[in-house]
Amino acid sequence: xxxxxxxxxxxxxxxxxxxxxxxxxxxxxxxxxxxxxxxxxxxxxxxxxxxxxxxxxxxxxxxxxxxxxxxxxxxxxxxxxxxxxxxxxxxxxxxxxxxxxxxxxxxxxxxxxxxxxxxxxxxxxxxxxxxxxxxxxxxxxxxxxxxxxxxxxxxxxxxxxxxxxxxxxxxxxxxxxxxxxxxxxxxxxxxxxxxxxxxxxxxxxxxxxxxxxxxxxxxxxxxxxxxxxxxxxxxxxxxxxxxxxxxxxxxxxxxx
Amino acid sequence: xxxxxxxxxxxxxxxxxxxxxxxxxxxxxxxxxxxxxxxxxxxxxxxxxxxxxxxxxxxxxxxxxxxxxxxxxxxxxxxxxxxxxxxxxxxxxxxxxxxxxxxxxxxxxxxxxxxxxxxxxxxxxxxxxxxxxxxxxxxxxxxxxxxxxxxxxxxxxxxxxxxxxxxxxxxxxxxxxxxxxxxxxxxxxxxxxxxxxxxxxxxxxxxxxxxxxxxxxxxxxxxxxxxxxxxxxxxxxxxxxxxxxxxxxxxxxxxx
Numbered sequence: 199x200x201x202x203x204x205x206x207x208x209x210x211x212x213x214x215x216x217x218x219x220x221x222x223x224x225x226x227x228x229x230x231x232x233x234x235x236x237x238x239x240x241x242x243x244x245x246x247x248x249x250x251x252x253x254x255x256x257x258x259x260x261x262x263x264x265x266x267x268x269x270x271x272x273x274x275x276x277x278x279x280x281x282x283x284x285x286x287x288x289x290x291x292x293x294x295x296x297x298x299x300x301x302x303x304x305x306x307x308x309x310x311x312x313x314x315x316x317x318x319x320x321x322x323x324x325x326x327x328x329x330x331x332x333x334x335x336x337x338x339x340x341x342x343x344x345x346x347x348x349x350x351x352x353x354x355x356x357x358x359x360x361x362x363x364x365x366x367x368x369x370x371x372x373x374x375x376x377x378x379x380x381x382x383x384x385x386x387x388x389x390x391x392x393x394x395x396x397x398x399x400x401x402x403x404x405x406x407x408x409x410x411x412x413x414x415x416x417x418x419x420x421x422x423x424x425x426x427x428x429x430x431x432x433x434x435x436x437x438x439x440x441x442x443x444x445x446x447x448x449x450x451x452x453x454x
Numbered sequence: 455x456x457x458x459x460x461x462x463x464x465x466x467x468x469x470x471x472x473x474x475x476x477x478x479x480x481x482x483x484x485x486x487x488x489x490x491x492x493x494x495x496x497x498x499x500x501x502x503x504x505x506x507x508x509x510x511x512x513x514x515x516x517x518x519x520x521x522x523x524x525x526x527x528x529x530x531x532x533x534x535x536x537x538x539x540x541x542x543x544x545x546x547x548x549x550x551x552x553x554x555x556x557x558x559x560x561x562x563x564x565x566x567x568x569x570x571x572x573x574x575x576x577x578x579x580x581x582x583x584x585x586x587x588x589x590x591x592x593x594x595x596x597x598x599x600x601x602x603x604x605x606x607x608x609x610x611x612x613x614x615x616x617x618x619x620x621x622x623x624x625x626x627x628x629x630x631x632x633x634x635x636x637x638x639x640x641x642x643x644x645x646x647x648x649x650x651x652x653x654x655x656x657x658x659x660x661x662x663x664x665x666x667x668x669x670x671x672x673x674x675x676x677x678x679x680x681x682x683x684x685x686x687x688x689x690x691x692x693x694x695x696x697x698x699x700x701x702x703x704x705x706x707x708x709x710x
Contacts, residue, residue: 206574208575281571283575285574287572318462318541318543319464319539320509320511322466
């Protein structure tokens, strides 16, 4: 059967999602846990990799297994073999043609940051730090330019191949959380390599007066990575939600 | 001169504030950093100790030094000798009769928790976990009974001596942060040993239906620790703010 896992992880101690020789990764830990828990070597297929230091509130990945354990119990068993900073929140059977990567319809990322002249240990794990002259209003004003369907090549790091650099952003909001803390939320049909971190970095540059808000449409049009802002630090980024149009759920046939 | 430090720390990796033989504590790290930075062995006096695993957004402590370094520069130098999870946010000269412990007029603590049937790695450092049947409205309704001046002996763990167990709570609020996350904020003129954690534990018990909201005045009156709720987990607690009526600041005489 094909099983879909919803996974939360604190990315701080991992070299990202994808298995890499000699490095500790989320996928590596997960596949080891599957082997220990189910006695099978299974390859997992994720909605999209996350980079080193990036977190996930609810990442999604599927794998195929011959286990007779009930699908909704797999989460519980996997957690016994996973480190505390990776938790399987849910496991469910899906139809055999479901694909955690290709069937994604929407993804939401959030980027958290705070303005301070020094590092704050209580925010350090999931917030990036920006300059104290960051202006929330300026940055918020600039969000609207990203909405809609655009070629986001200016907001894409090199290093990964994609058929097209056109993506659609359905929603983008910047919230003031108080105490100079801010949260950017972006929902789209898909994101290019580093796209959310470059959008965040560009909005932070707008807030700090390094980029003019009104220049953003032009930056998008130029399709040139060097025109956009910096790639914001990984630790502020969290994959918040992955949505599928119709996860063909298979009724839970009690096996255990 | 007497110097007042404002300190932020993530308590996760510390056996609390106070120096203890063979244990890593915040005070121990701070006094080591002072010795390395200023070349002097100085005793620090804190607004109040925090327990193992408890955090501080802005703890306050004073010490006396003969250094010729400008007081506002001391923070910067100390941070070079402190681990990343302890940061001195500010250093300022105060008058020689100022006392970080005895001159406190108000303290604010916050207690953060989330309702879930499993641990969530992204909240783990500064949130405690409670049962999923926790009812926010019930718990919030119960807050008001703690307001004002009471003998809080029912909300005090044994193990520390105090002249009186009477304390005044000026403000207490419970906020719904969304996604089943909650934050209790309590401001008072002082707190007994474990008092905020027992109030939090009692409100959580009210929210979970284990204690009736209307019984709280009676629980307070009984002056009996066994009548109140559980002591909530340390990791949810953060010392948020320490207030002094008049910190007699000494104008910064530029020495470096």
